[in-house]
Amino acid sequence: MTSGSLDVIDVGECYELLASHEVGRIGVNAEHFPLIIPVNYGMDGRTIVIRTHPGTTLTAAAHANVTFEVDEIDRTTRSGWSVLVRGLAEEVGAEHRADLVARTHAAGVAPWAPGEHGNWLRIIPQEVTGRRIVPGRLPWGVDERAYL
Amino acid sequence: MTSGSLDVIDVGECYELLASHEVGRIGVNAEHFPLIIPVNYGMDGRTIVIRTHPGTTLTAAAHANVTFEVDEIDRTTRSGWSVLVRGLAEEVGAEHRADLVARTHAAGVAPWAPGEHGNWLRIIPQEVTGRRIVPGRLPWGVDERAYL
Numbered sequence: 001m002t003s004g005s006l007d008v009i010d011v012g013e014c015y016e017l018l019a020s021h022e023v024g025r026i027g028v029n030a031e032h033f034p035l036i037i038p039v040n041y042g043m044d045g046r047t048i049v050i051r052t053h054p055g056t057t058l059t060a061a062a063h064a065n066v067t068f069e070v071d072e073i074d075r076t077t078r079s080g081w082s083v084l085v086r087g088l089a090e091e092v093g094a095e096h097r098a099d100l101v102a103r104t105h106a107a108g109v110a111p112w113a114p115g116e117h118g119n120w121l122r123i124i125p126q127e128v129t130g131r132r133i134v135p136g137r138l139p140w141g142v143d144e145r146a147y148l
Numbered sequence: 149m150t151s152g153s154l155d156v157i158d159v160g161e162c163y164e165l166l167a168s169h170e171v172g173r174i175g176v177n178a179e180h181f182p183l184i185i186p187v188n189y190g191m192d193g194r195t196i197v198i199r200t201h202p203g204t205t206l207t208a209a210a211h212a213n214v215t216f217e218v219d220e221i222d223r224t225t226r227s228g229w230s231v232l233v234r235g236l237a238e239e240v241g242a243e244h245r246a247d248l249v250a251r252t253h254a255a256g257v258a259p260w261a262p263g264e265h266g267n268w269l270r271i272i273p274q275e276v277t278g279r280r281i282v283p284g285r286l287p288w289g290v291d292e293r294a295y296l
Contacts, residue, residue, distance in 0.1 A: 023221050027182035034175035034182030036217035038230045063171055069184035073171050083187045 009130030014083045017130065018070055019043050026050065026123075027067035028089070030060040041068075044103055048085065048123040049092070061089040061121055068123050072131070083130040085123060128139035157278030162231045165278065166218055167191050174271075175215035175238070176199065178208040189216075192248055196233065196271040197240070206269055209237040216271050221281070231278040233271060240268035 009017070018024075023040050035057060042049045048068050049059070066089045071082035094099060097120065166172075167262070171188050177213035183205060190197045196216050208237070214237045240248060245268065 014164060022223065025173065025184055025217065025219075027184040029182050031176065033213050033215050033234045034177050035234075036173055036175040036184055036215050038219050043280060067181050067184050069173065069186075071173075071186055072184070075170065086181045086183075086229050103281075128289070 007133075009081060009083065009132055009142050014128045014130040015046060017072075017081065017083050018048070018085070018128075021070050021072075022055075024048075024068050024070040025071065026061065026089075028058060028061040028064065031107045031109055032059050036069075039117065044100055044122070046125060047061050048125070049100060050121045050123070051119070054063060059119075062091045064089055070100075079133050081130060081132045083128065085125045086127045087123040087125040089121050092122050153295040155279045155281075157229060157231065157280055159276050162276045162278040163191075163194060165220075165229065165231050166196070166233070166276075169218050169220075172196075172216050172218040174206065174209065175217065176206060176209040176212065178205050184217075192270070194273060196273070197248060198269045198271070199267070207240075207259075207267075209269055212237055212240050214271060227281050228279045229278060231276065233273045234275045235271040235273050237269050240270050 022042075022106060023038060023062060025036050025038050028035055028037065036056060039050045039058075068085040068087065073080035073082075078104060105118070170190075171186060173184050173186050176183055176185065185205060187198045187206075211274060216233040216235065217230065219228060221228035221230075248268070
């Protein structure tokens with residue numbers, strides 16, 4: 001038996017990991033399924049910002065409970081980590097975009113960051129959890145330690 | 149403007165990609181959120197098999213609409229692909245496990261494949277879609293071409 005706490009990534013490190021990546025996956029309910037959609041994103045402080053296009057699946061995300069997941073898995077060593085954000089998604093109004101663009105660029109995530117056109121969605125985290133996968137402990141059990 | 153069809157991966161190749169990986173992410177509704185949970189998996193023909201433990205989040209997946217996502221993203225070239233399966237999850241009864249283990253081992257996915265203990269979940273695909281990310285086309289728009 002091992003302690004579940006060994007696998008848990010604390011919230012501060014979860015945000016560092018989120019800030020170190022540019023591609024994640026949004027979980028959103030649409031068409032009777034909890035869809036998983038890869039997106040590129042930028043961080044605005046502790047808020048996740050995603051560019052969308054009108055009329056797409058992600059329109060369903062506005063004002064809804066969504067999740068956002070980022071992970072890094074090394075298939076060779078069978079180790080890695082994952083971070084899961086639970087939050088509320090909302091559209092970013094035009095009046096807030098200029099500020100957001102400036103802040104996002106200042107954070108150095110411009111290349112993959114949301115552009116200045118199209119619709120923007122932001123995810124305001126309610127809970128952020130992470131877990132680390134330790135080599136030799138895989139295949140990992142699907143358990144609730146980091147997610148419940 | 150580019151043709152959306154260029155990005156679509158046909159169903160046959162989607163299954164080849166699924167068979168070439170061992171770690172994916174299940175999308176399941178639990179606790180008011182569309183959770184995204186990394187899992188290792190094995191393929192049994194066109195069925196996805198995942199080992200779970202009793203009392204975990206994935207218990208919520210049984211008899212529910214779930215999704216299963218696998219992707220590969222190269223951060224250097226900004227290219228990659230993703231496959232999304234929409235399907236129905238169900239528990240695998242003990243009477244079917246021996247057959248399943250034999251078939252899964254025969255398919256050569258034993259190391260990361262579901263073990264012989266614990267609960268098993270299988271996802272029976274209803275729809276499988278995939279899209280390819282072409283270098284130079286990123287940051288990718290979040291659009292519905294492959295997902296709607």
